[in-house]
Amino acid sequence: MPEGTHPTSTGRSAPVNDAAQEPFSLAIISAGTSDPSSTRLLADRIADRSCELAACHGRTVTSNVIELREISADISSALVSQLITPRLQAAITVLGEADGIIASAPVYKAGLSGLFTSFIDVLDDDLIIARPVVLAATAGTARHALVVDEQMRSMFAYLRALTIPTGLFAAPEDWGDPALNKRIDRAAVELVLLMESGFARKIRDASWDSYQHEYGSAGGTEVGIDLGTDLMRLAAGGSAA
Amino acid sequence: MQFGIFSVSDITRDPVSGETPSEAERIDAIVRIAQKAEDVGMDVFAIGEHHNPPFFSSSPTTLLAFIAATTSRLLVSTATTLITTNDPVRIAEEYAMLQHLSKGRMDLMLGRGNTAPVYPWFGQDIRQSLPLALENYNLLHQLWREDVVDWKGKFRTPLQGFTSIPRPLDDVPPFVWHGSIRTPEIAEQAAYYGDGFFANNIFWPKEHYIRLIGFYRQRYAYYGHGTEEQAIVGLGGQAYIARKSQDARQDFRPYFNEAPVYGHGPSMEDFMDLTPLSVGSPAEVIDKTLTFREHFGDYQRQLFLMDHAGLPVTKVLDQLDLLGGEVVPVLRKEIAARQDPGTPDAPTHASLVRAKYGDETPRQPRPNANRGDNVTGGSPYQDTAAKSRPEYPEL
Secondary structure: OOOOOOOOOOOOOOOHHHHHHEEEEEEEEEEOOOOHHHOHHHHHHHHHHHHHHHHOOOOOEEEEEEEEHHHHHHHHHHHOOOOHHHHHHHHHHHHOOEEEEEEOOOOOOOOHHHHHHHHHHOOOOOOOOOOEEEEEEOOHHHHHHOHHHHHHHHHHHHOOOEEEEOOOEEEEHHHHOOHHHHHEEEEHHHHHHHHHHOHHHHHHHHHHOOOOOOHHHHHEEOOOOOOOOOHHHHOOOOOEE | EEEEEEEOOOOOOOOOOOOOOOHHHHHHHHHHHHHHHHHHHOOOEEEOOOOOOOOOOOOHHHHHHHHOOOOOOEEEEEEEEOOOOOOOOHHHHHHHHHHHHHOOOEEEEOOOOOOOOOHHHOOOOOOOOOOOOHHHHHHHHHHHOOOOOOOOOOOOEEEEOHHHHHHOOOOOOEEEEOOOOOOHHHHHHHHHHHEEEEEOOOOOOHHHHHHHHOOOOOHHHHHHOOHHHHOOOOEEEEEEEEOOOOHHHHHHHHHHHHHOOOOOOOHHHHHHHHHHHHHHEEHHHHHHHHHHHHHHOOEEEEEEEOOEEEHHHHHHHHHHHHHHHHHHHHHHHHHHOOOOOOOOOOOOOOHHHHHHHOOOOOOOEOOOOOOOOOOOEEEEEOOHHHHHHOOOOOO
């Protein structure tokens, strides 16, 4: 786990302009359970369009896919025992270092798949602050369409991520409808522009300390210790504020 | 280097026999386990504190006083004493009494407790648990070092002219360890006072503990108690031992699979790979335990969790035979050969008395006569400096 990815209270901070020449790092979370799966297919199409678009702007994109199916046992272990296995840690590290995220999940029972929500449940609250996220879901019926905006969006709001305006949803009939491509294009534009703006990095540089963190949070990268807090003064024999 | 065992005090169904011990059986068993620990040459027995079933240890000083009374060499301790939901005044009183009765064969480890409902049962709020723990310990530290305490804080009713009785044995406060796995403020407090720092070393991968122990060592040196290497560090660990590796794994697997905290989760093999758990032959347990000092630096106390997850008392006693008979003697020898020769031992009552008094006779506080009103504080002991004594008119 590289240290100093985020500025910390000990003063390490990544220079804002360093990223100008670096490829964008795109993390793709897919909670599809078959192979191939329509959930993964939807994520891949968003990723492909985003890469093409970034290339038009002279930028390359490195994609990392987190197939939750492959780490489902690691996720359930973490849920019940606090044990973060190396495979789960690798997924967490990918997310923590991503410039943009595509989150794609199936809807089964009028809600996001349990595999997807379980994965989100074991993430630190401060792992993806301000990171642009494309929300995508697939389902067997169009009656699940609002899950993206009503459940997924609020979940990522809790994580203080920046969900892009366009939510993507594909029921069976959408796969034959060019309108889905249009929405995918729209989402790709929103994602790439937000990555280009460097918004997430700027937020982290400007106000990382103003979000709540715990020792070892942000996927294990938050290891700065601020000795100047009221609690630290209390620890050293002072009195509670 | 001290070796010992610590118990959570869980009462868990034995997944092999299907039997759940009664509270009475488990309490009798823990006394036998502690006594056995002394018999097989261990140095320390520590017990947890809980206030809800399925645990039995709500009153650690009562249990530890009994164990101390029926042993002769064993040091009794806690893992942990709740510094949040206990009144620090009661901790000061109860543990000072335990210190007297055990003739100094005790210390204690403080922890916050993470069971949310317990806090309101004792009038506290888990959301305030960190400042509560820090403030309570600041008071406890003072109560054991000053005969008469005036104190005002945020969480507890103020004290005016309060004397915690009995004064610590030989006027030397019990040694305190602070248990924490993820809280820099607790490490800072341990370092500030020059107390010990203990990482339970059971669940999280070791990198988390390494960072926090490193911070504690650095701050211990910063506050002038000694070098970073001289900071007082304790570690937990858990083991299941059999003469043959396969037998250990086969015996322990049903207990692992149903263990209250990690059961039904990761496989035993994953847990052995990723955490300090060792399940195997004495040689395997020795090898794994010897890696601890490579990660954390030379340390003073190693406690093993041996009696949890429904293991029947007969098995636990057999485990202690192997631990005390075959594992610990080799660990003592190997660690003595490998560790920095300047590594200090964990403080004991005898070493703390020596450090405070040298060849002088320790102070033995004798109270002044009861004046009949029971409230006239100020100079409760005959050797309290005259200037701080109130003056009374001749009658």
